[in-house]
Amino acid sequence: MPYLTAPEDLATLLGGQPSYRADQLRHWLYQTPVLDLDEMTNLPASLRAGLAPLWPFTVEEQQEADGGRTIKWLFRAPDGAAIEAVLMGYPSRVTLCISSQVGCAMGCTFCATGQFGFERHLSAGEIIAQVAYAKAHLRDHPMPGSPQRLGNVVFMGMGEPLANYGPVREAIRRMVDVMDMSARSITVSTVGFLPGMLKLADEPWPVTLALSLHAADDDLRQRLVPLNRRYPIDDLIDAAAAFQRTKGRRVTIEWTLMQGVNDTPDQARALASIAAELRAHVNVIALNPTPLSAERPPTKQRVDEFVSRVVAAGANVTLRDTRGQGIDAACGQLRARKEAKPG
Ligand code: SAH
Ligand code: SF4
Numbered sequence: 143m144p145y146l147t148a149p150e151d152l153a154t155l156l157g158g159q160p161s162y163r164a165d166q167l168r169h170w171l172y173q174t175p176v177l178d179l180d181e182m183t184n185l186p187a188s189l190r191a192g193l194a195p196l197w198p199f200t201v202e203e204q205q206e207a208d209g210g211r212t213i214k215w216l217f218r219a220p221d222g223a224a225i226e227a228v229l230m231g232y233p234s235r236v237t238l239c240i241s242s243q244v245g246c247a248m249g250c251t252f253c254a255t256g257q258f259g260f261e262r263h264l265s266a267g268e269i270i271a272q273v274a275y276a277k278a279h280l281r282d283h284p285m286p287g288s289p290q291r292l293g294n295v296v297f298m299g300m301g302e303p304l305a306n307y308g309p310v311r312e313a314i315r316r317m318v319d320v321m322d323m324s325a326r327s328i329t330v331s332t333v334g335f336l337p338g339m340l341k342l343a344d345e346p347w348p349v350t351l352a353l354s355l356h357a358a359d360d361d362l363r364q365r366l367v368p369l370n371r372r373y374p375i376d377d378l379i380d381a382a383a384a385f386q387r388t389k390g391r392r393v394t395i396e397w398t399l400m401q402g403v404n405d406t407p408d409q410a411r412a413l414a415s416i417a418a419e420l421r422a423h424v425n426v427i428a429l430n431p432t433p434l435s436a437e438r439p440p441t442k443q444r445v446d447e448f449v450s451r452v453v454a455a456g457a458n459v460t461l462r463d464t465r466g467q468g469i470d471a472a473c474g475q476l477r478a479r480k481e482a483k484p485g
Contacts, residue, residue, distance in 0.1 A: 143198040144171055145274065146267035148312075149320045155193060163189065172320045175274040177282060198271050199225055210286050212465045213279070217272070219244075223262060226299050227272040229280070230465050231288030236280065238292055240272040242310050243301025248333050249368045250356075252400060254432040255300045264301070266312035272299075273317060296329040298352075303330050304338025311345065318347055325349045331396060336373040339381040343388045351385050352394040352425070353378060357404050358412030366403070375416075382420055393422045400429045401440040405448045414455030424452060427462040 147155055149172060153164040163185065170182040179190045199217035202224075206213050211231040216224060223244040230237045246253070247260035277292050284290045295317065297303040303310045310330070317323045325347035332339060333354045342351065355375070357363035364370040382393045395417055399405050417424050426449055428439040440448070445461065452459050 143195060143267070144193050145196075145271040146198055146265060148266075149316060156189065157192075159189065167193070168320070171274060172316065173322070174281075175278040177275070177278045197275065198265075198268050201275075208465060211288065213285075215272075215275070217275075219268065223264075225264065225268060225272065227276060228299065228465070229276050229285070231285030233287055234289070235293035236285060236288050236291065237294040237296060238273060238276045239296050239298045240269060241299035241301050242269060242297055242303040242306050246301050247305065248302050250333060250354075251366055252398060252429055252432065252435050252437045254434070257432060257434040263306040263309060266309040266316070269309060269313035270316045273313075273321070277321075292323075294327045294329065295323070296331060296352075298329070298331045302333055302335055304332045304335035304342065307338050307341060314345075314347060314349060326391070329394070333367055333369055334373050334378045335369065336377055336381055339378070339385060343381075343385040348389050348391050350391060350394060351382065351389075352396050353382050353422075354396040354398070355413070355416070356396070356398055358409050358416055362404060362409070366400075379416060379420060382422070386420065386422075393420055395420070395422045395424045397424060397426045398429050399426055399440055399445055399448060400437040401444065403437060405440045405444055407451055410448050410451035411455055414452045414457040417452070417457035418455075422458075424457050424459045425462050426452070426459060428464055430464050 144152065144155055144167065149168050152167050153161060156163050156167065166184055167182070170176055176182060179194055179196045182190055199219045201215060202218040203216040204213060213229045215227050217227070218224060225241050225244065227241060228239040230239070241264060243263050244261035245258045246255045248256055250256040273295055280290055280292055297310065314328060317328060318325050326349070329350040329352050330342060331352040331354060339351065342349070356366050360370060360374045363375060386393050397404070397413060413424065426445070428445050429437055431438055449459055449461050
């Protein structure tokens with residue numbers, strides 16, 4: 143499973159082979175990923191056989207929606223861990239949403255992953271293999287009406303990336319240094335894991351930081367996001383401002399809209415004022431309902447009203463479409479359907 147070895151150490155997998163063989167392998171794994179070892183045509187068959195299996199997981203399920211413009215994979219690691227990734231095609235770009243953990247310890251009430259609890263961290267190899275798999279898939283199966291190149295990677299699948307810092311950092315390093323992806327096209331989404339936000343600000347890469355805020359006051363936020371008791375909103379705003387200062391990158395605020403919870407005029411005004419303070423861009427998305435939560439998405443009209451209020455108060459807002467409604471595409475939902483209910 144060569145993705146579990148650092149790209150600089152690949153020679154260790156190849157025995158006494160000359161060093162150009164490791165370069166060739168690195169090329170197939172990172173620059174031009176292929177779905178099958180047999181496509182690594184310039185490597186001798188005996189060498190390829192020694193590298194099998196290529197992927198650190200099997201593809202348990204591949205679902206398509208939105209006319210082939212959304213593809214969701216459920217990968218299965220040899221220890222039984224489920225890993226989800228979603229590929230989304232748009233006219234100007236293709237974005238991959240990847241997982242950083244199996245499950246999540248943060249317990250946000252509205253999130254299917256949070257409802258399952260934490261199982262384990264993903265390794266750097268398991269994270270980067272999701273990116274490589276999507277790139278390889280895209281080469282063989284272009285998405286209708288989208289570029290064939292993987293443009294953006296977002297850490298918005300299962301898990302809290304900044305609570306699995308080392309492996310997430312190494313996966314970002316491989317994307318930027320070995321896959322030649324632009325750091326700007328990589329988004330790390332966090333629920334507000336403060337120590338990780340501070341560390342990320344010290345890294346050399348200008349990645350995009352997305353802060354999943356969802357509520358503009360601590361009372362409401364700690365009902366939705368238990369971690370808010372440890373790292374309250376003011377501290378998160380300070381950390382986001384520091385990130386913006388050192389990186390010169392606009393922070394994004396994520397806001398999952400729930401009917402009667404965080405879709406009120408008061409929340410809209412308070413959100414706009416936080417966004418103005420940070421000069422942040424706001425992404426609003428209507429809740430994708432999950433089986434274990436009573437929260438519901440607002441009506442389309444209420445979503446539009448909320449967005450208009452935030453815009454009128456001076457903030458920069460995008461209403462994100464909920465992709466893959468038919469295929470359980472919200473955070474952790476494919477897995478939630480496949481696995482036994484938590485006890
Ligand atoms: N743990 C990180 C990244 C993974 S979650 C974080 O929380 O930011 C990625 C995004 O999906 C977050 O903004 C999260 O709030 C959102 N999300 C989780 N469950 C959702 C649901 N049921 N419907 C819509 N968005 C959801
Ligand atoms: Fe974890 Fe993010 Fe889901 Fe919260 S929203 S439980 S931090 S994955």
